Amino acid sequence: MTIGLLKGVNAPGHKGWSTARCSICNKKLDLFNAVEYHDVYVCPKCGKFLCAADARRVKYRCPYDGVELQPYY
Ligand SMILES: [Zn+2]
Ligand SMILES: [Zn+2]
Numbered sequence: 001m002t003i004g005l006l007k008g009v010n011a012p013g014h015k016g017w018s019t020a021r022c023s024i025c026n027k028k029l030d031l032f033n034a035v036e037y038h039d040v041y042v043c044p045k046c047g048k049f050l051c052a053a054d055a056r057r058v059k060y061r062c063p064y065d066g067v068e069l070q071p072y073y
Contacts, residue, residue: 022051024063034072041069 018031020040029049034040041055042048043062050058050069060069 020049022054023048024050024054024058027051031072038071038073040072042072043067044070 020029020031021027022029029040029051031040039052041050041052041060043050043065045065045067046062048062048064049072050062055069058069061067062069
């Protein structure tokens, strides 16, 4: 798909770009792409988002409550 075509175009009905921030490094996470690339993890308990690098670093456990992280999709 052509990403360049979608960016910068104010197409109606396209305000649903969902983004989140990694709760550790504050990196911007694109939830839309995460569905495809599985590079975003979420804690099912507290709902915090983690980037793939941080998720790996904490061994896929939420650093706040120890719950196993789930890939966002
Ligand atoms: Zn991070
Ligand atoms: Zn948690």
